[in-house]
Amino acid sequence: MANLMTATGFVRQHILKELKNGNMEVLKGLPPVLAMECGIAMQNELGDVKEASPINDKEVGKSMLSRMADTGIKEQLVKQKEQEEKEFMEKVALAKQITESVTNS
Structure with a gap:
């Protein structure tokens, strides 16, 4: 600024x-x-x-x-950040599933 x-x-x-x-x-x-x-x-x-x-x-x-x-720029940025967080959480959940399936095999 x-x-x-x-x-x-x-x-x-x-x-x-x-x-x-x-x-x-x-x-x-x-x-x-x-x-x-x-x-x-x-x-x-x-x-x-x-x-x-x-x-x-x-x-x-x-x-x-x-x-x-x-x-509306602020709202756009908030939505973008929420989408990025959602995608990250999905990747974390997938990584946990893969880890569990590998360690439980």
Whole structure:
């Protein structure tokens, strides 16, 4: 997770640097939330915010995490892990049967 945060921070710094140089093209293709976040960060960094933004960065972050949670990835991973455990237990049971048949012969 730390590597992701470092990479995200690097990309964000690069975007802010390009915006400071007047390159608005860097915003093309970005998700709207990320573009707004970069704009707010640039305003805060430059200190020329005329009025406070109604956007709460923490709430935006929570919303993004919630949206990711809604994708079902967690459920997929849980099902995959359960399937792997089931297959492992089946192999253990088979190994026990083979061991018993060999030792009881």
